[in-house]
Amino acid sequence: MxxxxxxxxxxxxxxxxxxxxxxxxxxxxxxxxxxxxxxxxxxxxxxxxxxxDLTFCSVCGNITENSINPCVICRDVTRDQDTVFVVENSRDVMAMENTRDYHGLYHVLNGVISPSAGTGPEDINLPSLIRRLSEHQEIDEVIVGTNVTAEGEATAMYLARLLKPAGIKVTRLAHGLAVGSDIDYADQLTLIKAVQGRTEL
Amino acid sequence: MxxxxxxxxxxxxxxxxxxxxxxxxxxxxxxxxxxxxxxxxxxxxxxxxxxxDLTFCSVCGNITENSINPCVICRDVTRDQDTVFVVENSRDVMAMENTRDYHGLYHVLNGVISPSAGTGPEDINLPSLIRRLSEHQEIDEVIVGTNVTAEGEATAMYLARLLKPAGIKVTRLAHGLAVGSDIDYADQLTLIKAVQGRTEL
Known part of the structure; x- marks a missing residue:
């Protein structure tokens, strides 16, 4: 039945x-x-x-309404025009915006490079980043905020190798212990990264 | 943002x-x-x-299309008209129908008696069951298939006390070990019920 x-x-x-x-x-x-x-x-x-009613911003690839393209962030001339924060998806933009601590621009890849899934640099919103960087010479730093996964790291590495020769500073978000977390609950890789990235007090 | x-x-x-x-x-x-x-x-x-496009069957309370009321089961004169299987919701009807082992009628309460939630006999599809039983004297057994929870058991008890004096046989689904299950994984109450309801080989 x-x-x-x-x-x-x-x-x-x-x-x-x-x-x-x-x-x-x-x-x-x-x-x-x-x-x-x-x-x-x-x-x-x-x-x-x-x-x-939604589409991807023609500049940064973030999600936006059809009637607001480029998106509100790309239109905002008060934001720092010299820094681009590269993320995997629009949710990451939202997470970062909610910290109210970053005032530069974004570029949303809408994916990551993943050889195992057959996703190459051309399959994500990466060519538009290259174009954007060559058209806007004022951009002098690219912060890579892809996830801390094999694919995210590979994408970060790819971007660094591609952009550094062009004289653009490429930085990666710090790896380490989450604020408020217990050392004994941290996984081994995070602990190793935290030691490697230790800072002087 | x-x-x-x-x-x-x-x-x-x-x-x-x-x-x-x-x-x-x-x-x-x-x-x-x-x-x-x-x-x-x-x-x-x-x-x-x-x-x-959906409504509740005017006879049994099962979910049915607006254009098919009473529902297909209530309309089916080849089914045993002397047994009514009382369940909490339409999903239970589906589960039972899929066994292809029961050929009687159903009555869907669309709820259970729950004093803690303030749900009394009048708040579920129970008055219509009483009416149905009095109008159809051919019904001589009511199988209570409410869930094995405090509310389900209370509803079963209520039905038994209400219907037995009227000379209707009221039965409850057997409690015991699920087929294919391990005794050492069974919870204590289930084990106790399985012992109480043991059958001779």
Whole structure:
């Protein structure tokens, strides 16, 4: 026996989301039936709107509304125009912006170089970074803020080798212990990096 | 800084689902942006359709399409009309139907009696069960298939006390070890129930 078609289709849609199997999808679908009609309609509309009204900034690759391109950060002339912070995705931009500590520009790769997944430099938003750097000679530092994973490190290395000969300072975010963390809970690689990057008091 | 409005709204909608916090909602929202447009439109439509095209069966309370009421099971005259299987929700009906071992009718409570949550017998689909039993004298057994939780057991007890005096046989699903399970992994209450309900070989 199958569920009535409307709910079977909804279960099917939920299953397409990452990390959601058929059991969870069924639970979510039945939960949806019990939600306020307004919330369900809002959900339905926001799905279409997010897909149709958003695009990637033509300058930095960050997510932005179709009507605001280049994005608000690229348009903001009060920001430091000489530093570009390279990140993997728009969520990283948000995390950094929420610290209110960085006032330069961004470049969102929307991916990382990953030979195992067949993703090369041309497959991510990297050629546009090279173009941007050659068109804007005022940019003198590129901060590489890719994740501390094999792919993130490989991408950082690639950028350093590519940009250093052009006289651009390429820096990498510091590796070490998280603030508030216990040394005995830190993993070995983080500890090793923390020792290597120790600073004088 | 906030995300562009279309994605902020979508994150907000995902957050309204059970078990999904803001981090997961953000991940799902960004995943949605990368999905096929067709899949997103299907998802959007299925949300509205599940909410608008489904209702509860006027006889048993199971979920059914607006155009098929009473539901397919209640309409099926080849099913045993003398047994009613009482369950908490439509997912339980599906689980039982998939065994292809039960051929009677169902009654879906869409809830359980829970004094701690303030849910009494009148707040779930129970009055309609009483009405159904009085109108259909051919029903001579009620199988109580509520979950093996405090609320499920309380609901089973309530039904037994209410229906037995009316001469209706009230049975409860057997408690015991799951097929294929290890005794040493079973919890104590299950083991105790398995001993109490032991059968002669």
């Amino acid at each position: 199958d569920y009535p078609e409307p709910i079977a289709k909804l279960i099917d849609s939920y299953t397409k989301l990452p990390g959601i199997g058929s059991k969870t999808a069924t639970r979510l679908a039945f939960y949806t039936l019990g939600m306020d009609e307004k919330d369900v309609l809002d959900f339905s509309k926001s799905l279409v709107s997010a897909k149709k | 906030d995300y562009p409005e279309p994605i902020a709204k979508l994150i907000d909608s995902y957050t309204k689902l059970p078990g999904i916090g803001s981090k997961t909602a953000t991940r799902l929202a960004f995943y949605t942006l990368g999905m096929d447009e067709k899949d997103v439109l299907d998802f959007s439509k299925s949300l509205v359709s599940a909410k608008k």
